Amino acid sequence: MKTTIKDIAREAGVSYQTVSKALRGTGSVNEDTAQKIKKIARDIGYVPSIAARAMTTRKSQLIAIFLPQIASSFYHTILQGIENLANEHNYSVLLYLFHNTSLENKLETILSYQVEGIIIFENHFSITLLSRFQAHKIPILFVNSTDIPSNANQIAIDACYGLKLAFAHLAELGHRHVLFALSDHEAGMKRIGELQAMIPRDYGMKLSSKVYCDYYSSEHVFRNFDVKDVQNGVTAIVCTSDYIALPIMTRLQEQRICVPEDMSLVGFDDLEFSAFLNPPLTTIQQPKRELGEKIFQMLFGLMRGETHQSMMIFPKLIVRGTTKMLTSK
Amino acid sequence: MKTTIKDIAREAGVSYQTVSKALRGTGSVNEDTAQKIKKIARDIGYVPSIAARAMTTRKSQLIAIFLPQIASSFYHTILQGIENLANEHNYSVLLYLFHNTSLENKLETILSYQVEGIIIFENHFSITLLSRFQAHKIPILFVNSTDIPSNANQIAIDACYGLKLAFAHLAELGHRHVLFALSDHEAGMKRIGELQAMIPRDYGMKLSSKVYCDYYSSEHVFRNFDVKDVQNGVTAIVCTSDYIALPIMTRLQEQRICVPEDMSLVGFDDLEFSAFLNPPLTTIQQPKRELGEKIFQMLFGLMRGETHQSMMIFPKLIVRGTTKMLTSK
DNA sequence: TTGTAGGCGTTATCAA
DNA sequence: TTGATAACGCCTACAA
Numbered sequence: 001m002k003t004t005i006k007d008i009a010r011e012a013g014v015s016y017q018t019v020s021k022a023l024r025g026t027g028s029v030n031e032d033t034a035q036k037i038k039k040i041a042r043d044i045g046y047v048p049s050i051a052a053r054a055m056t057t058r059k060s061q062l063i064a065i066f067l068p069q070i071a072s073s074f075y076h077t078i079l080q081g082i083e084n085l086a087n088e089h090n091y092s093v094l095l096y097l098f099h100n101t102s103l104e105n106k107l108e109t110i111l112s113y114q115v116e117g118i119i120i121f122e123n124h125f126s127i128t129l130l131s132r133f134q135a136h137k138i139p140i141l142f143v144n145s146t147d148i149p150s151n152a153n154q155i156a157i158d159a160c161y162g163l164k165l166a167f168a169h170l171a172e173l174g175h176r177h178v179l180f181a182l183s184d185h186e187a188g189m190k191r192i193g194e195l196q197a198m199i200p201r202d203y204g205m206k207l208s209s210k211v212y213c214d215y216y217s218s219e220h221v222f223r224n225f226d227v228k229d230v231q232n233g234v235t236a237i238v239c240t241s242d243y244i245a246l247p248i249m250t251r252l253q254e255q256r257i258c259v260p261e262d263m264s265l266v267g268f269d270d271l272e273f274s275a276f277l278n279p280p281l282t283t284i285q286q287p288k289r290e291l292g293e294k295i296f297q298m299l300f301g302l303m304r305g306e307t308h309q310s311m312m313i314f315p316k317l318i319v320r321g322t323t324k325m326l327t328s329k
Numbered sequence: 330m331k332t333t334i335k336d337i338a339r340e341a342g343v344s345y346q347t348v349s350k351a352l353r354g355t356g357s358v359n360e361d362t363a364q365k366i367k368k369i370a371r372d373i374g375y376v377p378s379i380a381a382r383a384m385t386t387r388k389s390q391l392i393a394i395f396l397p398q399i400a401s402s403f404y405h406t407i408l409q410g411i412e413n414l415a416n417e418h419n420y421s422v423l424l425y426l427f428h429n430t431s432l433e434n435k436l437e438t439i440l441s442y443q444v445e446g447i448i449i450f451e452n453h454f455s456i457t458l459l460s461r462f463q464a465h466k467i468p469i470l471f472v473n474s475t476d477i478p479s480n481a482n483q484i485a486i487d488a489c490y491g492l493k494l495a496f497a498h499l500a501e502l503g504h505r506h507v508l509f510a511l512s513d514h515e516a517g518m519k520r521i522g523e524l525q526a527m528i529p530r531d532y533g534m535k536l537s538s539k540v541y542c543d544y545y546s547s548e549h550v551f552r553n554f555d556v557k558d559v560q561n562g563v564t565a566i567v568c569t570s571d572y573i574a575l576p577i578m579t580r581l582q583e584q585r586i587c588v589p590e591d592m593s594l595v596g597f598d599d600l601e602f603s604a605f606l607n608p609p610l611t612t613i614q615q616p617k618r619e620l621g622e623k624i625f626q627m628l629f630g631l632m633r634g635e636t637h638q639s640m641m642i643f644p645k646l647i648v649r650g651t652t653k654m655l656t657s658k
Numbered sequence: 659t660t661g662t663a664g665g666c667g668t669t670a671t672c673a674a
Numbered sequence: 675t676t677g678a679t680a681a682c683g684c685c686t687a688c689a690a
Contacts, residue, residue, distance in 0.1 A: 002465075004683055015661050020685065027686095028659060045461070047440040051383040052683035055666040060380065069409060072601070073402045080398060083426050092438060095424040097412050109421060111376040132374075136331075218605045243601070250607040272401075272572070273602045276547045278579040333667055344677045349669065356670095357675055381667035384682040 003046050011040050023048070060114040063299060064094040066103055067121050070215065072243070074269055074288060075121070078143075081292015082119070089300060091116075111136060117299045119143060139302035141309075143295060146189050155298055155311045157291060159240070159268075160191050162284040162315035164199075166238045166266040169282075169317055171203040174326035175236040175264060179229060180207055181221070181244050184214035208234060212244060222247035227255045235326055236264035242271045242283055249277065249322065260324035270318055279321030286315045332375050340369050352377070389443040392628060393423040395432055396450050399544065401572070403598055403617060404450070407472075410621015411448070418629060420445075440465060446628045448472060468631035470638075472624060475518050484627055484640045486620060488569070488597075489520050491613040491644035493528075495567045495595040498611075498646055500532040503655035504565040504593060508558060509536055510550070510573050513543035537563060541573060551576035556584045564655055565593035571600045571612055578606065578651065589653035599647055608650030615644045 005023070009016035014033060021027035022034040023041060040046075054060045063086060067075050083093050094115060096106050103120070110118065118133065118140045130152065133140050142154040170178055178199075186192050187209075199207050210229060213220030221244050230237065230252075239245040245267035249259050259265050259279060267274060267283035274281040291313055298309055334352070338345035343362060350356035351363040352370060369375075383389045392415060396404050412422050423444060425435050432449070439447065447462065447469045459481065462469050471483040499507055507528075515521050516538075528536050539558060542549030550573050559566065559581075568574040574596035578588050588594050588608060596603060596612035603610040620642055627638055 002683090006683080016683090017662080017685085018660060020683095021660090024685090030659060033659090045464075047437055049384075049443065049683055050441045051380040051389065051443060052666090053685075054380040055378075055384065055668090055683080056685040058666085070405075073405065076399075076402065076405045079424070080426055083424060087425070087435070087438075090438070092442065093424045095408070095412060095422045096416070097409055106416070108376055109416075109419070112379045113421065114378065114380060218601060222605055246602055247605040250605050250609075253607045271602075272547060273575055273600075276551055276576040276579050278582045278607070280579075331667090335667080345667090346669085346677055347675085349667095350676090353669090359675060362675090378667050381682090382669075384667080384684090385669040387682085 002049075003044050004049075005046070007044060008037060008040050008046055011044070012037050054114060058114065060116060061091050062094055062113055062115045063091055063117045063119065063296075064096060064110050064113070064115045065119045065121075066096050066098055066106075068215075069097045072216070073272055074286075077288040078292040078295070081289040081294075082296045083292075085293050085296040085300075089296075091300075107132065111138075117141070117303045119295060119299060120145065139299065141295065141299045141302065143291075146191065151308060153298070153302060153309045155291070155295055155309075155313070157286050157313045157315055159315075160195050161312075162268065162286075162317075163195060163238065163240070165315070165317040166268070166284055167199050167203055167205065169319065169323065170236045170238070170264060170266065171205060173236075173264065173323060176204070176326075177206040177208070177233045177235055179234045179237045180209040181225075181237055181239040181248060182209060182211045183216050183240055183244065184211050186240055187211050206233075208232075212248075216241045216243040218243045218247045222251065225251050227251065227257065230257075230263060234263075236266070236323070238266045240268050242267035242269045242274045242281060244268075245281055245283070245322075246273075246277065249281070260322050264324055264326075265322040267322075275320065277322075282320045282323040283318055284315045285318045287313060331378075332373050333378075334375070336373065337366060337369050337375060340373070341366050383443060387443065389445060390420050391423055391442055391444045392420050392446045392448065392625075393425060393439050393442070393444045394448045394450075395425050395427055395435075397544075398426045398428055401545070402601055403615075406617040407621040407624070410618040410623075411625045412621075414622050414625040414629075418625075420629075436461065440467075446470070446632045448624060448628060449474065468628065470624065470628045470631065472620075475520065480637060482627070482631060482638045484620070484624055484638075484642070486615050486642045486644055488644075489524050490641075491597065491615075491646075492524055492567065492569070494644070494646040495597070495613055496528050496532055496534065498648065498652065499565045499567070499593060499595065500534060502565075502593065502652060505533070505655075506535040506537070506562045506564055508563045508566045509538040510554075510566055510568040510577060511538060511540045512545050512569055512573065513540050515569055516540050535562075537561075541577075545570045545572040547572045547576045551580065554580050556580065556586065559586075559592060563592075565595070565652070567595045569597050571596035571598045571603045571610060573597075574610055574612070574651075575602075575606065578610070589651050593653055593655075594651040596651075604649065606651075611649045611652040612647055613644045614647045616642060 005019040006016045009019045019037050022029045022037040086093055121143045142148050142152055144156045199205055212224045225248050257263050267281045270283045270285035274283050334348040335345045338348045348366050351358045351366040415422050450472045471477050471481055473485045541553045554577050586592050596610045599612045599614035603612050
């Protein structure tokens with residue numbers, strides 16, 4: 001029913017080991033018989049069993065990706081970069097989405113598949129997890145994770161760099177009092193704290209911060225944002241996500257506060273919709289697809305035995321229609 | 330290095346076959362020794378090898394999902410539904426994204442993993458592909474696909490039903506001339522053609538149709554939409570995606586055509602951003618997560634031997650701020 | 659260049 | 675209840 005190399009061997013009148021060699025091009029096989037074998041393989045629709053191969057080689061041709069349970073196209077685009085490159089290298093992608101703690105529960109599953117590498121987004125993990133994988137010698141790559149051990153492999157988009165770009169842009173436009181609209185999980189980050197101290201100092205800017213949601217929920221922002229938050233002299237808002245910027249812009253417009261005339265607004269991520277808002281959103285663009293490809297390349301290197309890797313990617317500012325030179329006082 | 334049931338067997342002083350039985354709870358094993366075996370397994374961190382298991386059982390605990398290469402949160406949400414349920418049932422998800430023709434190229438890969446079921450979105454496939462999988466007795470479920478063989482398993486959101494909802498809503502509001510803004514790949518669909526014939530007849534409505542992009546590219550729509558398209562008496566626009574509705578709304582507003590006062594607008598999908606636009610978008614909501622769960626349930630049934638299945642899901646109208654009763658002529 | 663022997667980790671069968 | 679034997683499909687020596 002399922003065809004194996006033995007079927008091919010019988011057909012070709014050789015031993016199945018010869019078939020194995022011929023099909024993979026390893027070892028030495030007579031050119032003619034090799035051709036014959038390959039032809040037969042094609043004709044009967046032979047497909048190698050990765051499971052069987054994995055048993056002897058311990059190569060499953062599988063990598064696992066853990067993504068947060070978030071319905072954002074952001075991750076989907078990164079996924080594209082990873083998947084495309086993985087496929088080119090004959091790897092397939094096992095996708096896992098996690099709630100808060102489910103990652104560790106899935107640990108066993110993932111080990112049982114003998115994946116060759118693991119990609120984890122956004123620091124949902126524990127040290128015990130890390131050590132357990134290390135014991136199995138399976139490389140892990142952390143993406144956009146904070147507070148991870150310094151010896152862990154990681155690749156990240158430098159969010160603080162991007163935010164600085166946003167503040168610098170506003171400073172140049174003359175803004176002196178800015179609201180920093182955050183998502184819950186960012187509020188505790190050390191680097192964000194440093195940034196909050198640095199901005200006023202470096203740009204002579206007054207900075208008000210407020211948490212509007214957990215994990216980029218536009219709905220929460222829409223509910224929590226209050227125009228009073230910007231009625232004390234704030235002339236611009238920097239958001240850590242376009243998902244935060246969008247509802248804020250809508251709220252402002254509802255209250256007849258014009259963007260960017262009365263209030264400048266900067267988002268983060270450059271999601272698909274951002275360029276088509278009215279006005280189009282000034283934001284910090286992340287090279288999503290490129291990031292995906294870098295992620296795979298890095299993991300691939302790790303799987304080939306390269307040692308500890310760490311990489312930063314720098315986002316860039318896209319000036320569109322929601323920021324404007326401050327004119328009146 | 331990697332621990333196996335034989336390691337456990339040695340430790341417990343029994344044969345490895347007994348360990349196998351004890352761990353899976355099949356066959357009869359002395360309760361005490363079973364407990365002992367399980368404890369040892371836990372202690373030494375035993376993880377079963379799915380590859381090895383798959384060799385004898387032919388169950389890989391794997392399903393494959395083919396998704397179009399589209400950076401929309403729409404698919405990501407459906408994925409969530411599928412993945413969550415799959416994991417509950419101890420299945421893992423192999424994710425593949427395809428360009429136009431790559432599906433067939435990946436066929437071999439997917440067969441080599443001995444996946445137990447396949448989910449394919451949006452009719453990117455061929456008949457030969459279908460028959461090849463049938464030969465391997467691997468069930469395939471088509472999602473939102475059109476023009477597929479009638480004996481194929483499928484689940485779909487009834488887009489035409491949803492669109493009818495949109496037109497009916499506009500008809501009720503008094504609109505008599507509507508622009509139907511399409512994406513390229515829909516233009517050729519039989520059911521869409523039928524719909525275009527039916528709407529004028531059933532609602533006494535004049536219907537203009539225009540293709541603005543291929544595959545929901547907001548960018549193309551933004552470039553291609555021209556206010557002249559609605560200057561011949563059109564009072565409302567129905568779009569086949571929120572990604573189409575968004576740039577149209579922005580274009581209209583740029584030209585001081587107020588939504589909904591001067592022009593009503595209906596989207597499709599209810600993406601995350603849609604509720605937070607200004608004004609919030611009236612649209613057709615698809616039960617994305619629920620669809621994902623239904624998809625897995627259906628595939629799971631198929632994998633257990635259920636016969637040909639077909640299912641329709643009905644979307645619903647969400648009236649928000651972009652549609653309005655037609656007042657003046 | 660070819661084939662023999664052994665093993666990868668697990669499950670299934672059946673005799674003890 | 676237990677364990678010996680065989681098999682799953684393939685790969686890696688190594689010997690012919």
